[in-house]
Amino acid sequence: MAGQKGQERHEVTVAEGPAGRRLDRVLADALPQFSRNRIKALIDGGLVSLDGTAVTSAAAKVKVGQTFAIIIPEVVEAAPVAQAIPLDIVFEDEDLIVLNKPAGLVVHPAPGNPDHTLVNALIAHCGESLTGIGGERRPGIVHRLDKDTSGLMVAAKSAAAHRGLVEQFAARSIERSYRGLVWGRPSPTRGSLSGNIGRSPRNRKKMAVLKRGGRPAETGYQVLRSFRNGAVSEVECRLKTGRTHQIRVHMTEAGHGLLGDPVYGRGSSKRIGSLPAGAQTALAALARQALHAKSLGFHHPVKHGVLQFDSQLPHDMCELINCLE
Incomplete structure (x- = not known):
């Protein structure tokens, strides 16, 4: 519904079912193109009115037959x-x-x-x-x-x-899998890593697994193959939660940090020295953690079909794998 130039105007009339519910919830359900937070912001901005008077409370309980006018300002x-x-x-x-x-x-x-x-x-x-x-x-x-x-x-x-x-x-219905190269061979070769993740009390620039505080986190993993008698392994990780640095923190906590990780450990000089010269050169050229978000799957949020995507490993990780082989 059109409003003034550059604006949209919508009207929502309360039926019996939504009566007694919060205003922001009712409007968000009636106008699914706007999030509840967006509706709250419109209410706070005086852009939702009842009988010409601005409504000031998102928590106000609605009544049957009330008609609310909602003004959506021009997108900036x-x-x-x-x-x-x-x-x-x-x-x-x-x-x-x-x-x-x-x-x-x-x-x-x-x-x-x-x-x-x-x-x-x-x-x-x-x-x-x-x-x-x-x-x-x-x-x-x-x-x-x-x-x-x-x-x-x-x-x-x-x-x-x-x-x-x-x-x-x-x-947690979105499917995400990652490929990474880690030091050593995790045992068992398939499992789940868990532990609350939060800011490290020793270094606020890092995340860590905490005994107290933090947020619950869980990472499923599977060893796909190992190189150089188990010195390095290629793993697939699936996120069950999405915390900052989650895979990097969980794998490091398990003793199998990601190759090249500049924050959670690049690997000891002994481990790096055990690799063939070509792999050492490729690892130095990587200059980052060996981690790639390889697959992504979800329901299209508007058209509702299932979308599934898979990507190839980037050149720098492929080069390192070739040298390890």
């Missing part, structure tokens, strides 16, 4: 600037985009990395096809990869897709 440009950065696009439609993130690319602007991020690149690439998330023309980042982890990511282009993907991540 996102604060991050558009920057043309080459992207490896795997899939794209009007609601979402799936891509292969290269190692070295930061996902979101932050202190120390204010620009030249994946968000800047997506704003430039998607342009007007970004229909507005939270009132801004920006991509909806629903999960992240570490700067030096490569592989598959999905981002929303519309508010409805953003909401649907967030719900799937919260329900």
